[in-house]
Amino acid sequence: MGDGQSIHIWDDPWLPRPNSFQPFIRRDGAPTLVRELLLPELSWNSDFIAQWFEPEDVALILSIPLNQRSIPSASNPSPIVETWKRIWNAGIPGKVKVHMWKVCASILPTVAQLRTKRIWITDGCVFCNDGDESIHHVSRDCSFVHAMLRKVPSLSSVISSSSDYQASMLDWLSHSMQTISSELFDFLLYLLWAVWKERNQRVWNGKNLDLEQLFFQAASSFSLFTSLHPGRSPKIKRASAPLGASSDRNFVSYLLVIEALPGKAACAWAVEFNQSPNIFESDCLQLVNSLKSEEEDHSMIGRVVDDILVHLTSIPSSFFQHVYKESNLEAHKLAKLALYSNVFANWKGSIPSTIRSLVASYCNTSSH
Ligand SMILES: [Zn+2]
Structure with missing residues (x-):
């Protein structure tokens, strides 16, 4: 069993982030071992973690589920790290990787997930009308997902093994990745993402593709992607930054x-x-x-x-x-504004009135 005894925070790849698997910034006096971040009952010490890491890293660390199988340990290279690495290095678009990361970190906004935050949208699974659209359901267990995967005969072992890993998508992916070729594994991830994309089309836009159309579309865009990115050689763990x-x-x-x-x-x-x-x-x-x-x-x-x-x-x-900085003054002003107003905002379409003049002046300077 791994308990983080010997995982080194700054040298070992342990965070679910492409491609370094390490935190961004080391501060003087920071803890060095992952076990220092744990409370005695093996949960994350979130207050302590917040003192030493950037907010983005804090969120990542806290997203790592702590159970006996998934806590990283150096003697037993953690399946979580190995599987993350494999997913982040897969020959698939970044958005598919991000999707799979959300699935594995249990943060995909499914109906069941939203309910835990008291947000109520449609009922149940849009594919099979199953009452509960959980992350596991829509990402693997739904009969629609199975039908989609069955279109690829060599994925049958992967489908049948899913019942052995009911509780963990990551364990299931980790097992699957060892039993099929790497190209097929990439395609598996791509198909699972395509189902989620179709699910969103149905929930939010009321559009429907049937199974045949969806599979055809996914298979052709996957092969287009791989032909445009031939031999994307996975990056191996980098030397730690000096x-x-x-x-x-x-x-x-x-x-x-x-x-x-x-x-x-x-x-x-x-x-x-x-x-x-x-x-x-x-x-x-x-x-x-x-x-x-x-x-x-x-x-x-x-x-x-x-x-x-x-x-x-x-x-x-x-x-x-x-x-040059001089031609980027408005960006600096915007950054300062964001810093002082303590808001995180992005917008599309009409520009918020508070920053309209800054943006206008930026557009003027950059047109010269
Ligand atoms: Zn379903």
Whole structure:
């Protein structure tokens, strides 16, 4: 059994994040072992974790389910880490990976999930009218999902093994990944995502594809994707970022990461709203250069670079371009505004009145 005894927070891949599987920023005096983050009864010590990690990392850590099988341990390489790695390195679009991550982290907004937050929408499963649309149901156990997977004869073993892993999607995927080829595993993930996409079409847009149409569409877009991304060789665990012993150097690295993170946030936004093509402007020259380079980035921002590259795979024709700070003043003002007003906002369509003048002045400067 693993209990996090020897997992190293800063050297071992343990977080469900592409591609580094590690937290972003190390602060002086931070704990070094995962077990230090646990309470005696083996639950996450969330207050303590919040003191040492960035909010995004805190959310990731707390999303890792703690049960005896899934707590990472170095002696018994955790199935959770191995399966995460495999999913994040799969030859599938970033949005499919993010979907599978939500499934495994039990945060997919199904009807049953929404009910726990007292949000009520339609009743039951849109495919089979089963009363409870749980994450397991819509992602694996529904008869519609089975019918979809049965279209691929070599997936039959995967379907029949699902009853052995009722409680855990991750354990099931972990088992499946060992029993089928990697291409087939990618296709499996893609099909499961396609069902979820169809589910959303039915719930939110009242549109219906039948099983044949959906399978045909999924299979052809999957093969198109793989033909456009031939031999996407999975990235193997990177060497850990060199961390300076002096706190000065840590601080400089810290600033660099802060400069790079908005680029990642912008990409995530574009992926979420399916916006492409995009030109992302950043005044962080190191970030822009590193994204263009074929070389792996071993600096502090390497992990951010990896995340952005994953996002870019699902927003075609988008790229980063360097701009000088002077021509990016409005962006800095916006960032400051967000900092002080303590809100996180994004919008589409009409611009919120509080920032309209800033955006207008940005558009004017950039048209020169
Ligand atoms: Zn169903």
